[in-house]
Amino acid sequence: MALRHAVLAALLGGELSGYQLTKSFDLGVANFWHAQPQQLYAELTRLEKDGLIAGREVVQESRPNKRLFQVTDAGLTELADFTAAAAKPAFIRDDLLVKVQAADHVDTEALIAQLSERAAFAQGKLDLFDKLLRNMRGERTEDEFLRGGDPIGPYLTCLRGLAFERGNRDWCQRTITILRARARSSQQSI
Amino acid sequence: MALRHAVLAALLGGELSGYQLTKSFDLGVANFWHAQPQQLYAELTRLEKDGLIAGREVVQESRPNKRLFQVTDAGLTELADFTAAAAKPAFIRDDLLVKVQAADHVDTEALIAQLSERAAFAQGKLDLFDKLLRNMRGERTEDEFLRGGDPIGPYLTCLRGLAFERGNRDWCQRTITILRARARSSQQSI
DNA sequence: CTGTCCATGTAAATGGTTACATGATTTC
DNA sequence: GAAATCATGTAACCATTTACATGGACAG
Numbered sequence: 150m151a152l153r154h155a156v157l158a159a160l161l162g163g164e165l166s167g168y169q170l171t172k173s174f175d176l177g178v179a180n181f182w183h184a185q186p187q188q189l190y191a192e193l194t195r196l197e198k199d200g201l202i203a204g205r206e207v208v209q210e211s212r213p214n215k216r217l218f219q220v221t222d223a224g225l226t227e228l229a230d231f232t233a234a235a236a237k238p239a240f241i242r243d244d245l246l247v248k249v250q251a252a253d254h255v256d257t258e259a260l261i262a263q264l265s266e267r268a269a270f271a272q273g274k275l276d277l278f279d280k281l282l283r284n285m286r287g288e289r290t291e292d293e294f295l296r297g298g299d300p301i302g303p304y305l306t307c308l309r310g311l312a313f314e315r316g317n318r319d320w321c322q323r324t325i326t327i328l329r330a331r332a333r334s335s336q337q338s339i
Numbered sequence: 340m341a342l343r344h345a346v347l348a349a350l351l352g353g354e355l356s357g358y359q360l361t362k363s364f365d366l367g368v369a370n371f372w373h374a375q376p377q378q379l380y381a382e383l384t385r386l387e388k389d390g391l392i393a394g395r396e397v398v399q400e401s402r403p404n405k406r407l408f409q410v411t412d413a414g415l416t417e418l419a420d421f422t423a424a425a426a427k428p429a430f431i432r433d434d435l436l437v438k439v440q441a442a443d444h445v446d447t448e449a450l451i452a453q454l455s456e457r458a459a460f461a462q463g464k465l466d467l468f469d470k471l472l473r474n475m476r477g478e479r480t481e482d483e484f485l486r487g488g489d490p491i492g493p494y495l496t497c498l499r500g501l502a503f504e505r506g507n508r509d510w511c512q513r514t515i516t517i518l519r520a521r522a523r524s525s526q527q528s529i
Numbered sequence: 530c531t532g533t534c535c536a537t538g539t540a541a542a543t544g545g546t547t548a549c550a551t552g553a554t555t556t557c
Numbered sequence: 558g559a560a561a562t563c564a565t566g567t568a569a570c571c572a573t574t575t576a577c578a579t580g581g582a583c584a585g
Contacts, residue, residue, distance in 0.1 A: 151437055154434075154437050154438075155440075158437050158440040161440075161441055179440075180431055181433060181436030181440045182437060183431070183432055228441050228445060229446065231437075232438045232441065232445040232450060232453075233449045236435045236453050236456075238457070238460055239431070239436075240373035241371065241372075241373070241429070241500065241503060243426075243429035244341050244344075246370070246372070246429075246496050246499060247341055247421075248344075249495050249499075250371045250493060251344075251347070252492035253351070253491060254351055254418065255422040259422050259423045260422060263425070263426050266426075267426070270428055295521075296524065297521070300442075301518075302439055302443050305514050305517070309431075309439075309506075309510045312509075312510055319502075320498065323498075330485075331485075331491065
């Protein structure tokens with residue numbers, strides 16, 4: 150049951166509406182978790198019912214009203230308890246890897262197409278994360294920010310997201326190169 | 340619905356029993372997917388009913404009988420179709436990252452304890468993957484194996500697993516260092 | 530004689546995805 | 558005039574986890 154804690158963690162930066170939460174969880178800005186809008190709205194309702202967040206209505210004129218939520222003291226306690234408890238290891242679970250696992254038995258071109266797409270996607274996220282990091286640290290160098298910048302949590306998770314996507318991109322590109330080379334040499338031997 | 344394809348991909352290497360499948364999916368040997376034993380047994384039943392795998396009973400003396408499964412032609416077709424279809428992007432979903440996201444609001448020591456544990460876990464997987472890779476390529480150098488070794492699929496996914504766990508370990512260690520340094524300097528300023 | 534490995538499941542509960550629904554406003 | 562953005566949900570379905578169950582063989 151970590152979605153609730155992910156939402157709590159996301160709200161620590163300041164109050165947000167369901168819609169704004171949706172945006173951050175969607176664009177991968179919240180690289181520490183991923184969730185559908187429907188899940189978020191449902192979770193917000195539950196969290197408020199349980200008193201872990203408090204919502205306030207904001208009336209708007211030329212757009213629908215919205216509710217902004219912020220973490221309560223009870224919410225902070227809940228997060229502290231969650232942090233103290235043991236974390237389960239995170240496993241990879243990826244369609245694309247399943248396909249590559251079967252590489253010897255499926256069409257190489259189809260595989261390469263998907264790897265390219267994934268590499269491009271990863272590059273997109275890389276660019277985004279890079280921008281976010283620069284934004285967070287402002288004028289400071291990375292070292293300066295890491296030593297005393299504030300808040301540090303989102304910066305650290307963003308660094309993990311960056312490394313993950315870099316790993317993704319590099320592996321995809323390398324795999325493409327390998328598969329292409331093998332395709333060429335097996336053609337020659339026919 | 341990719342568990343079925345993960346199972347099919349895992350069976351490509353040769354026929355396996357449910358129990359043997361369990362082992363590989365458990366130990367992270369199948370780094371492309373992760374699943375509980377119960378899920379695997381259920382999926383095997385379904386796959387056999389759908390004719391994508393065929394099982395044969397193996398009678399044993401001093402241990403329970405078992406059923407070995409292998410992929411049928413229909414199963415291979417199914418895998419090919421799956422490979423041709425677009426893959427969804429893989430998202431990180433990790434308890435530990437949620438905790439780090441909240442780093443500014445929770446106990447630093449608890450966080451560091453968890454990061455150390457994760458780093459050790461990642462190191463364990465690194466060692467395992469390294470051994471697996473060496474096993475697969477035998478006498479050959481990595482380059483030789485990548486150029487013509489067989490099967491290549493499992494080798495490629497294992498490389499991804501290796502890179503992922505290396506990323507995990509390095510990030511955990513770096514994060515620990517950063518958090519410790521900050522804890523020290525904030526103590527001095529009190 | 531206790532614990533681990535082999536071997537296979539069922540049942541209940543929780544978590545996540547997909548499809549559907551609504552309606553005003555601003556931007557192209 | 559069409560599409561995207563803001564704003565919030567409900568309902569049905571699928572996937573995953575957790576708990577429970579069984580039983581012989583072998584190692585310490």
